[in-house]
Amino acid sequence: MTADTLFSNAYQASVEKIIRISEEIGVSFPQVVPDERGIYNQEDPAYWTGGFWGGLLWLAYRACGKRELFELACEIEQAQDAALEEFTGLHHDVGFMWLPTAVTHYRETGCGASRVRGLKAASILASRFNLAGKFLRAWNEEQREDSTGLAIIDCLMNLPLLYWASEVTGDPRFRQIAAAHTDTVQRTFVREDFTVPHIMRFDPETGSALGAVPGQGKSADSVWSRGQAWAIYGFATAFQETGRIDYGRTACGMAKRFFENLPEDKIPLWDFCAEGEERCAKDSSAACIAASGMLKLAPLLADKEEREQMESSARELLAALIRECACFSPESQGIIKNGTVNFTTRRYVNVPIIYGDFYFLEALGRLKRLPGIF
Ligand code: GLY
Numbered sequence: 001m002t003a004d005t006l007f008s009n010a011y012q013a014s015v016e017k018i019i020r021i022s023e024e025i026g027v028s029f030p031q032v033v034p035d036e037r038g039i040y041n042q043e044d045p046a047y048w049t050g051g052f053w054g055g056l057l058w059l060a061y062r063a064c065g066k067r068e069l070f071e072l073a074c075e076i077e078q079a080q081d082a083a084l085e086e087f088t089g090l091h092h093d094v095g096f097m098w099l100p101t102a103v104t105h106y107r108e109t110g111c112g113a114s115r116v117r118g119l120k121a122a123s124i125l126a127s128r129f130n131l132a133g134k135f136l137r138a139w140n141e142e143q144r145e146d147s148t149g150l151a152i153i154d155c156l157m158n159l160p161l162l163y164w165a166s167e168v169t170g171d172p173r174f175r176q177i178a179a180a181h182t183d184t185v186q187r188t189f190v191r192e193d194f195t196v197p198h199i200m201r202f203d204p205e206t207g208s209a210l211g212a213v214p215g216q217g218k219s220a221d222s223v224w225s226r227g228q229a230w231a232i233y234g235f236a237t238a239f240q241e242t243g244r245i246d247y248g249r250t251a252c253g254m255a256k257r258f259f260e261n262l263p264e265d266k267i268p269l270w271d272f273c274a275e276g277e278e279r280c281a282k283d284s285s286a287a288c289i290a291a292s293g294m295l296k297l298a299p300l301l302a303d304k305e306e307r308e309q310m311e312s313s314a315r316e317l318l319a320a321l322i323r324e325c326a327c328f329s330p331e332s333q334g335i336i337k338n339g340t341v342n343f344t345t346r347r348y349v350n351v352p353i354i355y356g357d358f359y360f361l362e363a364l365g366r367l368k369r370l371p372g373i374f
Contacts, residue, residue: 003315004367006322011063011364013328014335014357018060021333022068025053027075030333032341033352038332040354046083048093052354054080055100055373058108059361062370077101077114084120091139092128094121095158100358100373103164115168122165125158126177132207134180138199149204152215153189153196153227156182156234160374163241175241182238184209186250189231194253195223195272196231216342222273225286228258229268233293237374240300251297252306258290259313266320270340270349281349284325285339285356291317292363296372318363326360327352336360 001009021040030040031049043049054076061069080101083089090097102117128137135151136158144150159178166175188209189196198215202208217224235251238244261272268290270283294314301307325337334352341348362372 003319007315007318007364007367010318010322010326010328011361011368013326014361014364015060015063017328017335018056018361019064019066019069020330022057022060022072025333027072027079029053029076029079030354032339032348032354033332033334034348038330038334040333040352045080046086046089048091048096049354050080050083051097051100052358055104056354056358056361058100058104058373059358059365062108063365073101074105077105077117081117084117087124088140089142090121090124091143092125092136092152092155092158094124095161097121099158099161099164103161104373106168118161119165119169122161122174125161126165126174129177129181130202130204130207132205133184133202133209134207135184135200135202136177136181137204149202149210150199150213151181151184151202152199153185153234154198154230156185156237157230157374159234160237160241163237179238179242182235182247185231186235186246190250190254194250194257196227196254197221198224198227214344216344218271218273218278218344222271223257223261224271225258225261225268225283226270226289228254228261228272229286229289229293232258232290233296233374236293236297236300240296248297248300251293252301252310255290255294255297255310255313258286259316265324266316267324267338270343274343278343281340281343282338283340284321284336285353285359287317287321288336288356288359288363290314291321292359292366292372292374295363295366296374314363315367318360318367321360 029043029050031043057069057073098121102114105114138152139147162174162178197212201210212220232254239248268286270281291314298310336356339353339356
């Protein structure tokens with residue numbers, strides 16, 4: 001079988017699986033398949049992963065045009081409204097939550113109510129900008145105490161919401177905030193070897209960067225593989241949105257580092273610095289995110305050799321995911337096994353995760369030259 005056929009079959013099988021499980025999962029907010037029963041759990045709609053099931057339905061709907069998937073995605077978007085209304089439970093992850101649902105709906109149909117939802121979410125994100133430090137505050141005290149000065153690498157993935165808000169309103173403020181935050185991340189998070197920490201602490205009054213602090217990685221100076229993947233994708237987006245070559249260089253450096261750190265089977269460990277028994281935990285979701293980000297980045301690269309190398313690395317990641325982790329059978333509702341939510345707290349280790357499934361399908365779609373969502 002050629003690689004193209006492998007990818008095309010995996011794309012088709014994923015879409016068919018989503019059609020199959022859509023009625024079982026229905027209007028809900030799954031995060032992980034926690035055990036051998038093979039059933040996605042249910043999270044609170046205000047949890048940061050609340051947009052991915054709706055996003056998977058949109059990706060599948062684009063592929064098959066089945067009206068039921070469209071209607072279910074719309075119902076999920078409406079079920080998110082209580083969280084938007086409640087407001088206090090929300091933090092920087094509003095991009096993860098409303099880009100795959102409301103913003104995608106607006107892009108597909110021009111729905112006015114979806115536009116309003118997206119703009120509300122973008123306004124919440126923009127309001128988290130710390131002017132002294134030029135960073136977006138990540139969490140509220142409910143998620144982590146003493147968090148006024150904390151920014152996290154994952155936040156780069158929320159920024160497309162700001163670029164979109166500028167595009168639809170014609171107001172540059174949203175994208176100015178996105179670029180200012182990205183500059184701060186590039187200056188303070190990105191290490192000389194193109195790796196990144198998960199969390200950076202700033203003095204919220206003076207804005208000075210005080211240093212990395214421990215997060216979901218092994219330590220403040222290790223390389224949490226999903227954080228590295230968020231950064232690849234995030235800088236690829238920044239490059240696409242602004243045309244700035246330095247963002248493109250950073251994204252390429254990070255992708256190269258990610259690839260060099262993979263074990264033989266090409267499925268990343270949860271942290272590239274994991275040792276001994278810590279090496280039992282994989283994080284396939286990092287590979288899914290990195291592959292989709294690299295496929296977003298590749299066509300933006302001017303140098304042909306670099307472009308082909310980037311695409312070829314992403315294809316290698318996807319082939320490994322299909323070989324080592326994919327499950328298209330009904331034994332589990334998850335598509336991609338071996339994701340790890342948080343190894344430091346032993347929270348969901350080596351299980352299917354909804355964002356692994358989402359970015360896997362998004363990446364396979366990119367190979368078909370279909371647009372992504374982020
Ligand atoms: N954005 C949180 C995580 O990647 O686990």
